[in-house]
Amino acid sequence: MVFHFESRKVNNAIFMHQCTASDRTTLDAHVFALADSLETFGGRGLHFLDEQPHRLLHRKHGFRPGGFSGIHGIAADKLGQIKKRPFSVLLFDEIEKAHVRILDKFLQILEDGRLTDGKGETVYFSETVIIFTSNIGASEVELQEDAVAVKKQFMEKVREHFVVVAKRPELLNRIGDNIVPFNFITGDDFLVAIARAKLQPLRERLKEKYRITDIVFDDEEKALKALAATVDRYMGGRGVLNEIVKRIIDPLAEFLFEEEEDTSLYAGRAVLVHQAADHPTFVFEMK
Numbered sequence: 001m002v003f004h005f006e007s008r009k010v011n012n013a014i015f016m017h018q019c020t021a022s023d024r025t026t027l028d029a030h031v032f033a034l035a036d037s038l039e040t041f042g043g044r045g046l047h048f049l050d051e052q053p054h055r056l057l058h059r060k061h062g063f064r065p066g067g068f069s070g071i072h073g074i075a076a077d078k079l080g081q082i083k084k085r086p087f088s089v090l091l092f093d094e095i096e097k098a099h100v101r102i103l104d105k106f107l108q109i110l111e112d113g114r115l116t117d118g119k120g121e122t123v124y125f126s127e128t129v130i131i132f133t134s135n136i137g138a139s140e141v142e143l144q145e146d147a148v149a150v151k152k153q154f155m156e157k158v159r160e161h162f163v164v165v166a167k168r169p170e171l172l173n174r175i176g177d178n179i180v181p182f183n184f185i186t187g188d189d190f191l192v193a194i195a196r197a198k199l200q201p202l203r204e205r206l207k208e209k210y211r212i213t214d215i216v217f218d219d220e221e222k223a224l225k226a227l228a229a230t231v232d233r234y235m236g237g238r239g240v241l242n243e244i245v246k247r248i249i250d251p252l253a254e255f256l257f258e259e260e261e262d263t264s265l266y267a268g269r270a271v272l273v274h275q276a277a278d279h280p281t282f283v284f285e286m287k
Contacts (some may be wrong), residue, residue, distance in 0.1 A: 013130040015095075015158070070141045079123045081114065085165045086127040098163060103168045106132075110174040115203055131156040132175070137194045143233050147183050154181040185236045190223070191228035202249060210256070211267035216287075218274055226280040247280050248273070255284040 070076070084089055092098070109115050113126040137157025144150060158179060162172040183193060199215065206212040217223045227247060230240040252271065260266060272285040 006271050010189050013132070013175055013178060015134065015175045039073060079121075082125065082128060083121070083123045084110055086124060089129045089131065090125070091131045091133070093133045093229070094212060095134050096136050100168065100215045103166055103171055107168065107171045110171070112239065126240055136156070139190045143184055144186075145186050150183055151181045155179065161200045169181065184233060186224060186233055191240055193243060194237045195224045195227050196220075198241050198247075202244075202252075206271070212262055212269060212271055214270045216272050218272075223273065223275050223280075223282070226275065226278060230280050243280070248282060252275070252284055 082090065095103075095106075098106075105115065109125050109130070114122050114124045116122045137154060137160075140157060141150060141153040159172060163169045185194075203215055206215065227243050228240070230243050230247075232242075233239070235242065256263070256266070266286065270287050272287050274283045274285065275281070276283070
């Protein structure tokens, strides 16, 4: 049996401001952990709605992409799931892309703690953790390491969007101080760590498709630092992946295509990656 407190407002809404879309990867890990912990209270865990649904979330938790469409702008199947399992995480991604009428529904959820669908069924959100994410102003904020200054600039951009563009200052007021901006990734150590993590799926793919045992660099740390130095800091983690694709994945694919006509000959062998001096330029060899 589930008890609802009809007069209770939603006090567990968080607005996560992402510097880049790739920050979602970091956010996912924390959302997964939170969603899993709520299963103790009978929650399914995670409900994810956005304009361009993240397949990983749906694949892990068994949901179809909902988007900002459906009954009253929110997918009907998601409303039904939250009604059955109110102890859940409801994540709305890229909220700035939502129509202003959808923002009105968000305001209703935050203010009243409930939403009624087209069939007259009421869903209560007082026990639901609601997370909004946004990229508002990400390309306009000055890139710097001062986290306080970055937060101030992001807050100004967020306020400008809701007050001037969307003309929904009341939604911003209802979210209150629960706005968490992501800092820019400026340190090389972070970028190197991201690059190392991004290489792992490539290793697994080569092992799965060609039975190639590994990718071995002359000096992996040196190579990844050279890659990190070329990353556009505004792009964050996505910039790292772009550089890996440009400088390693695409050239390696061309090398493997030209090296052997019979790809079965790659089985049990490793790819050696040689770096040209300190530059992010690489040549490949099979061993």
